[in-house]
Amino acid sequence: MSIKNKKRNPFEIFGLSPQIVKELNEEVLFKLIKAIYKVFQLTYHPDKGGDPKKALEINLAFENLNLEKNPENFRNYRKKYIERLSRKTLQKELEELKAQNRKLNFYNELLKEKLWQYLENGFEFLRKIFEEGNGLKLRIFDIVTYMNFSGFRNTKKQMFFKDLILTKNFILKRRAYEKYYIKFLNYKYIGCIKREYLEPWLLLEREFKDETPSFKNFISKEAFIKECLVFLEAEIKSNSYIFFYDSEDFQRVFLEGVVIDFEKLKEDEFFDILKNKTINLEKRAETLNNFNREISEF
Numbered sequence: 350m351s352i353k354n355k356k357r358n359p360f361e362i363f364g365l366s367p368q369i370v371k372e373l374n375e376e377v378l379f380k381l382i383k384a385i386y387k388v389f390q391l392t393y394h395p396d397k398g399g400d401p402k403k404a405l406e407i408n409l410a411f412e413n414l415n416l417e418k419n420p421e422n423f424r425n426y427r428k429k430y431i432e433r434l435s436r437k438t439l440q441k442e443l444e445e446l447k448a449q450n451r452k453l454n455f456y457n458e459l460l461k462e463k464l465w466q467y468l469e470n471g472f473e474f475l476r477k478i479f480e481e482g483n484g485l486k487l488r489i490f491d492i493v494t495y496m497n498f499s500g501f502r503n504t505k506k507q508m509f510f511k512d513l514i515l516t517k518n519f520i521l522k523r524r525a526y527e528k529y530y531i532k533f534l535n536y537k538y539i540g541c542i543k544r545e546y547l548e549p550w551l552l553l554e555r556e557f558k559d560e561t562p563s564f565k566n567f568i569s570k571e572a573f574i575k576e577c578l579v580f581l582e583a584e585i586k587s588n589s590y591i592f593f594y595d596s597e598d599f600q601r602v603f604l605e606g607v608v609i610d611f612e613k614l615k616e617d618e619f620f621d622i623l624k625n626k627t628i629n630l631e632k633r634a635e636t637l638n639n640f641n642r643e644i645s646e647f
Contacts, residue, residue, distance in 0.1 A: 359410035360430045364545050371431045373550070377496070377562060379416040379423070381550065384495045386411050387509075388544070388607050391490065392588045456579050484516040484614045489591065489606040491524075493553070493566045513605065514614065514622065520593070521627060529628035535596045540581040541589040541608065549590060549604055552576055567601040577602075585611055
């Protein structure tokens with residue numbers, strides 16, 4: 350059988366490495382698969398203009414990894430996928446180390462070039478957007494919130510989606526179930542990374558409760574520079590992770606989620622949002638209190 354026709358492990362189709370499959374427990378790993386599956390559905394489903402063959406491949410992969418319906422299948426595929434980590438002879442390990450060294454040297458040169466391109470063209474890209482219109486409206490799938498709360502009963506589906514509006518001087522943000530946007534003055538857009546280039550679960554800060562990890566929505570600045578910067582693009586694209594930072598405390602880089610779609614706002618639409626749908630301080634405090642109550646109920 351040729352490599353081209355060789356059947357791929359379902360975990361591979363979901364873009365997960367053997368390392369992350371080994372590290373996460375079954376429950377958390379299946380949550381991650383469901384989260385990626387939702388993103389795939391929003392990207393590749395034929396009704397959304399996606400590729401029918403790719404959609405079929407993804408559906409079959411999800412059926413094979415459905416822990417709730419077929420746990421034995423899930424465990425068999427997981428076991429076989431993790432075994433890839435141990436199929437290394439000394440010679441292969443030496444070859445891999447040499448390849449990694451070449452890769453690091455290549456990344457080092459690429460990073461220099463990428464950084465210069467970003468400084469030269471990245472901000473020009475944003476400037477043109479804000480000159481042509483009054484902002485960019487993005488629909489985001491909050492994959493971190495999904496990972497942390499999808500297992501709770503009575504969880505609202507809208508909790509996992511949010512809208513962002515990027516402007517020259519500030520950012521507006523609201524969750525799908527909220528009526529009003531909140532304005533952030535010091536929250537700055539960094540860029541996007543294609544989803545297939547990155548596994549943020551290895552980089553996100555987290556805490557453990559009863560041996561179950563709870564993911565934070567940020568990466569340390571050092572980890573982001575080391576692992577993510579080389580893949581960063583100024584241009585906003587669908588099916589990409591989108592990152593921001595707080596200009597008053599640039600020690601953490603925030604992952605808002607996966608970009609589902611985006612559009613430029615017209616002037617009248619933008620001013621209507623700013624005037625009638627942006628929260629004031631009193632309403633903001635009330636919204637935060639309501640949100641905290643919902644979290645307590647969970």
